[in-house]
Amino acid sequence: MRSTEAREQEDATLRTPRLDVSQMLSLRTRVVLSAAAVLTLFILLTSLALERAMRETVASAREERLQAQIFLLMAAGEEESAGLVFPNALAESRLTLPGSGLYAQVLNALGDPLWQSPSAVGTELPTPVPLAPGQRRFEHGHGHDGMDYLVLAFGVSWATGPTPQDYTFVVAEDSSAFEAEITQFRASLAGWLGGMALLMLVALVLILRWGLTPLRQVAAEVAAVESGQQPQIQGRYPAEIRVLTGNLNALLAHERARQRRLDNTLGDLAHSLKTPLAVMRGAIDDGEPADPVRALLLEQLTRMGHLVEYQLQRARAGGRQAATLAPPVPVRQAAERLIASLHKVYRDKRVQVDLELDHAIVFRGIEGDLLEMLGNLLDNAFKWCGRRVRLSGEGTRNALKLVIDDDGPGIPSAQAIHLLERGARADETTPGHGIGLAVVREICTAYGGEVRVASSPLGGARLCLRLPI
Missing domain, CATH: 3.30.565.10 (Histidine kinase-like ATPase, C-terminal domain)
Structure with missing residues (x-):
């Protein structure tokens, strides 16, 4: 059958809560992991914001370029009885080359195409709705040929003839160049932000190592105190840690004082009982051998000696909390x-x-x-x-x-x-x-x-x- 102490130790082990992984991580590891998570989230949000801003900036620049093409077309167009006509040689050479990526067309008030650039031959551009004079619409369109385009439509009232006519000028550009520019920016942004994140993490680790140096010194001094190499914590520490070291030193001083009082009390008790017991035993040994009380007194003195030794051992066992401070x-x-x-x-x-x-x-x-x-x-x-x-x-x-x-x-x-x-x-x-x-x-x-x-x-x-x- 197991002893009571063994059962109590087993019960205490069962009652001890298990430590999860987060409790086992060091302070530096926790800070580095937390900072890495926050920095990663910040980098992702920053990259999304910068990419969005870059996309809007590039799209705005493309819109202005397409608006300039519309103005060039308006300058080159002439109204005749059959409608608007444009010269074969346009100011923008890409409008005359089939499949060049830049396309133009003119719609009447009903939305029917009146003219398209030679470059638009064989392509099926997205056709926007007709716009009122002065209106402008810029959008990403999906053509009937499966291609994506940046499309700018601009409503114009042509008043050079006897009767004003409403037209819608449409200029479309293949969006592949736009997407390629965004992709290149995204790759460059990822490289720069990744490098900056790595440098910031390295700097954080170095700063954290420097900042936690006092804690490592405290841990080393506590280990030295525990092994008996020094009596107390002696280093000079920042104000935040000084409270901890002061409390530890006070606890050590209190424990040593208590241990000294315990040792002195045990010594005094042992010396106080040793002499009376010796005198009593000597007096009994000098008595009559046939005295019937002699055997009883010797037995009781022996029991008293056992009890004194037992109580002294119990007192010493109760004072072993200071054992870890001994060399x-x-x-x-x-x-x-x-x-x-x-x-x-x-x-x-x-x-x-x-x-x-x-x-x-x-x-x-x-x-x-x-x-x-x-x-x-x-x-x-x-x-x-x-x-x-x-x-x-x-x-x-x-x-x-x-x-x-x-x-x-x-x-x-x-x-x-x-x-x-x-x-x-x-x-x-x-x-x-x-x-x-x-x-x-x-x-x-x-x-x-x-x-x-x-x-x-x-x-x-x-x-x-x-x-x-």
Whole structure:
């Protein structure tokens, strides 16, 4: 059955909301993407507006050119009894060449064609409605031959004869040249606007990199504080960030002051209780051996010692929020000191210790906690081993894993979870209070880690300690 702490950690994991992609993006990426989207929209709208303005400008210029052609035709036309006549040689040479792209015709008041230019032979131009004198209409027309034209119609009242006559002068031009000019402008516009957009994005990235430099410096200083390389944030920052750094420094100072008060309180409590308990135990040891109260007092003193140690461990576990501010602790050096001490305690057993720890492996937390956990596990291995103990481990970016193997009798799987409870012992005849593994479990749980008991390849027990980083 899983322990309560494991179930609580699993429930907390299930309650943790998942981060979407937008929450995972960095601030610089968000700004660059947002600016790119806004800039793209601006470029598109600008290109549409410029293209529209260019189309209107070119169309207006074409309209004026066609109006000039109508004036030239009016100047060349003469009214005779049969109607208007025009010379074969016109001022605009394209009107005399078939298929030249410029065409002209004259309509009477009923809209019937009276004359068309030689260039219009074989073409089916769009025929506008007749216009009143003085009216002008410019439009894009679709001819019966499937071609598109720019058509200008102009109403004229011809009063050179005895009776004024109304005519409509029509000049049409193939719109392919007009569309080609617009296409060329569109391509040129896309090139220039694309280049400007790229330059603006590069400038934005550079400006953003320069603007976010204080934030990167704050992040680097926070990492240095977390690793214990410096006590607080020391750089000089802009006013917008200075409030954040000031609050962080105040939080760090408050946390260190609280940790110092906690350590002082624990030390005072330990020293305050140590002497009275020692005096009481000495007085009991000097008493009568047959005193019936003696055994009861010794039992109660032992329980008091256990309770004091348990409460001290709980207080230390509650103060581990400052562990991330402690400098990294080399695990191999701590293990070597503990093994040297245990060799003296268990010198009669002549235990062979295989230490398989890289010097680069570090513990991110309070050094006393590491010594407490590792010391209890090694002491347990020395106590129960035959002749051999092995300590191995590995450190990754996410976790620290330590494994202690021995060649002792091992731990039955049915007792593995029970032995992690406070006061539980596998052998009541062996000296000890049964709180070592429980203390390890409490400290490890406070760091968000876990302790597991398994069978060792050496034949005894294997205790695995895993601490997240």
